[in-house]
Amino acid sequence: MSSIKIELRQEDLNKIHEICDSFNNEPLELINILHRTQEHFGYLPAEVQEAIADKLNISTAQVYGVVTFYSFFTMTPKGKHPISICMGTACYVRGAEKVLDEFKKELAIQVGQTTPDGKFSLSSLRCVGACGLAPVVLVGNKTYGRVAPDDVKVILKEYE
Amino acid sequence: METIKITIDNKQVEVEKGTTILDAARKMGIDIPTLCHMRLDDLNIENKPGGCRICVVEVQGRKNLSPACITKCDNGAVIRTHTPRVMNARRTVMEFILSDHPKDCLICPKSGTCDLQDMAHRLGIREIPGQEIAAMSTYRKDTSPSIIRELDKCIMCRRCEMMCNDIQTVGAIGAFNRGFMAAVGPAYEQNLEYSPCTYCGQCVAVCPTGALTEVDHTRDVLRAIVDPAKTVVVQTAPAVRAALGEEFGMKPGTLVTGKLVTALKELGFDYVFDTDFAADLTIMEEGTEFLNRLKKFLNGDKNANIPILTSCCPGWVNFFEHNYPDLKDVPSTAKSPQQMFGAIAKSYFAEKININRKDMVVVSIMPCLAKKYESQRPEFAVDGNPDVDYSISTRELANFIRQANIDFVNLPESDFDRPLGESTGAAVIFGNTGGVIEAAVRTAYVLYTGKKLNRLDFTELRGMEGVRQATIDFDGFPLNIGIAHGLGNARKLLDEVKAGRSKFHAIEVMACPGGCIGGGGQPLHHGDSSILKARAAAIYEEDRNKPIRLSHENPYIIQLYNEFLGEPNSEKAHHLLHTHYFDKKAKIIVKQ
Incomplete structure (x- = not known):
């Protein structure tokens, strides 16, 4: 049972x-x-x-x-503003991992998790087809290009 | 039949079109190494995901190496099975597999019978490059009443998944995650005991590594034996005597009944009895129950619960409790022989030798892992004292015998003790698919017709086909018998019963392919179905050699009814020898 x-x-x-x-x-x-x-x-x-x-x-x-x-499916509820960081080859070589680390630090959650207040969730994905803008971050339906670790705080502020 | 010509290792051969390279090579006596692939001929069981890549070969004209187990031969193909390129590839594949595998072979329960270990040896692996820096995937260990899962040792051959889903249709386990973290287990990585697992143990029987093993109770048994306050009684299931010899290098199909008894006596058991005695008892109880139901049925009673379903197999009982709870009144209420034995040993026999049931320890030797769970069911205990204290598998017994320095092959033969060691040929065949129903037919015929049987071998009930049927002439009444082994086959017959379309009067079901001889606790067959056939033949040989071959003629069974139980299905017999079943289907609750 x-x-x-x-x-x-x-x-x-x-x-x-x-x-x-x-x-x-x-x-x-x-x-x-x-x-x-x-x-x-x-x-x-x-x-x-x-x-x-x-x-x-x-x-x-x-x-x-x-x-x-399939990484698309999730067993944890997504946050109000789901954040996805592209870890495709182009984004990766241009520093996506450092951006991801910054998000993890700022939000104090790991990939696949949601903040306790339900506001943000974090996931990584493979290539959104915007390699020219690498590294790329998606918050909800909004796309951010050429993101540097320093931009993370600024992006998060938009959703406060 | 269309044939094609191919060349393997410079030898020409003609094979049927559609033959895989692996089968063609085997036919020629060329042994291509395999790891994930496994096939049991005659039982229609095959696992060939083409996943491990150990069996790669070179096919002339093809750029990449081809996995022999899933590549069909093309006409005129030139195949080489051991070029330097092939040998290198196999080594590399093996090194990758081992890089994510624990190195605790010394203390692994599978050590010595492990396919992965054998393959590492065969391929001459002496080091695993990069293993100091490589991370290993880790999972927690899961112990259920019968089966232990250590997924760190899973190599994703997916044999267990194939057995659980395709053959048994149980669906307790499946592959989850991907890549490095992929493994096979229950939904949500829960413990096995929360899944619909039946503990049939077929996953354990085919696992090539130590990822799936049985719970070992041999040390508990040893403790009981050395405890002077305990009287330790042992019972051995029919299928054990046809397989135990294999563990000591004897030819498959060698009957070791007499040596088995001697070994158990040397191990220090106080009384060495036979589950076959309880199998005869099962026939008395289940046979009587069947004839009563049949009478009602022939009188037009719609609630007669015909067909009766056998209930000896605990894997099968678990299966219908999980999947067909609405049919739980259809199987016979007779307990399994293991539990009947325990109930009688701790009542009738305990009284006879004048001891309290709490001072008696009943151990069973079973070809089965579900028996471990069955013995722990709370309804099979009196005031918390179980009727059967420990159930150990054929493999565990072999290990126990080895530890005790017993030279099994050269042991003299001895006889079971009386009274619970006497049995008939009808009881022995419980170990084979079709055996329980054949034993029941022998006795039911005599009781129903009042006539003598002029033949004892009902060969129409025997064989390895998954679903079988036969009509037996009961003195003018055609009795329709259905037989299924393997739970997927049982499901076919069950669906007919559920839909009210079954034409059978009685159905025998065994959870394991081949019946108990192919049980999850038996010596590992390593994909060789000729071993199962040899065991089945040995069981029928034992039946032929028995002086008495009808359960109701067992003098000690007659004595048991005279002295203790009264008659079959009496109130006392019901209390001790019958049970009831539970609805274990997972339910969706609607939140209010």
């Missing part, structure tokens, strides 16, 4: 069922279903994965495997 308490509100369960139904409960559509579900909930907590597995009649281990394989 699962040690994780699978508790969901009826409306959330209905939403998950609605998404699964829209893909005919087809296990091969799991990735698309997870996309849509994460779009709705913002993240994919254990109980949501359990509900999807149950509806598609596949094992939770399989759902969890897909969720942890």
Whole structure:
């Protein structure tokens, strides 16, 4: 028996069922279903994965495997302002790691985590196709180019 | 059949179109090393993710080396299996795998039977470049009632994942994470005991490293033996005698029943008994239950719970409790032979030798890992004192015998003690798929028809096919029998029962492919299915050699009913020998 308490509100369960139904409960559509579900909930907590597995009649281990394989999926809620630092080759060689370290220091969180006040979350991604602007940082939908470690404080200030 | 001509290591051969390089080479007697690949012929079990790259070979005209296990031969292909380039590549692959593998071989439970260790030896690896600076992926160790997981030792061959998902359809474990941190385990990296794991142990049976092993209880058993206040009683399952010899270099399929008894006596057990006695008892209880249900069914009772499902296999019991809780009244309520034995040993036999059940320790030797969990189920204890104290596997027993300096191969033979050591041929075949139902058919036929059986071998119930069916003539009544081994096969029959479409009157299910002879606690088969077939043949040989081959003719069973239980399915028998099942399916709770 699962040690994780699978508790969901009826409306959330209905939403998950609605998404699964829209893909005919087809296990091969799991990735698309997870996309849509994460779009709705913002993240994919254990109980949501359990509900999807149950509806598609596949094992939770399989759902969890897909969720942890793709870096796009997350099991922790994103902050109000999700920050992504590009770690693609171009950004990396132009100092993205130092920028990332500065964000970690300023926010006191690691990659994949969210600040306790729920304001910021930190993630790294691979190439946003703006290599000319390297290193690139995304906050929500806003793009910042040629970011230096010193700019980090300034960027964060915009969202205070 | 379309054939093609290929050349491997300068030798020409004709093979069927679609044959892999690995199979073609094996057919020619060329042994290409493999690590992740594993196949059990006859059981339709194959793992070939092409992931480890140990089996690479050179194919003329191809730029890259090709993995032999997943590359099909092209007509006219010229293949070389051990060029310097191939040998270098294999070494490099192995060095990479070992760079992220603990080096505690000396104290690893898999040491000596580890495929990875063997491969390192075969490829002559003497150093692992860069290992001083390389980080290792680390995971916490997880101990469940039956199975220990040490994922630091996982090499992502994915054999366990294939067994758990494709063959058993249990879905307790799956691959998670990616790259360096990838491993196989339950969802959310929880402990195995919170997953739908059935403890069938098939993951352990195929793991090439020490990542998956069984919980070792041999030291607890030794402590009980040396404790003068304890009377230690041991029972051995049928499948153990057909496999234990392999651990001592004997040919697969060698029956070692007599040596096994001598070894257990030398180890210091006070009474050496046989689970087969309890298997005969199971037939009395389950057979009677079946005939009662059948009578109701033939009288038109819709709630007669036909087909009856066997309940001897604890992996199977766990499976339906997790996956088919709505059918939990369909299996027989008879306990498994292991638990029947424990219940009788600590009541009937304890009374006979005039000791308190608390001063008796019951140890079972099982081909199985689920038996460990089963013996710890709270419903199989009286005031916290379990009916079976320790369940150890065939492998653990072999280890115990080695530690005790016992020269197993040259041991003389001896007989089981009485009264719980006497058994019939019907009990022995419990170890094979189809055996329980054959034993039940033998006795049920006699009880149902009141006639003598003119044949004892029901060969139509035997074999290695995953799902089998046969109709037995019960004096004019056609009795439909279904048999499944491997939980994925069981699921097929269960779905029919659930949908009300099953035509069977009785179904036997064994969780492990081949039945108990292929159990998760048996000597490792290393992907050689001929070993399983040899064990199965040995079990039938033991049956043929037994003077009594019908459970209800076992004189000590008759005595047990006369002196103690009354009759099959009596109130006392129900209390001691029957159980009930639980709904273990994970539930989604709606928050108010």
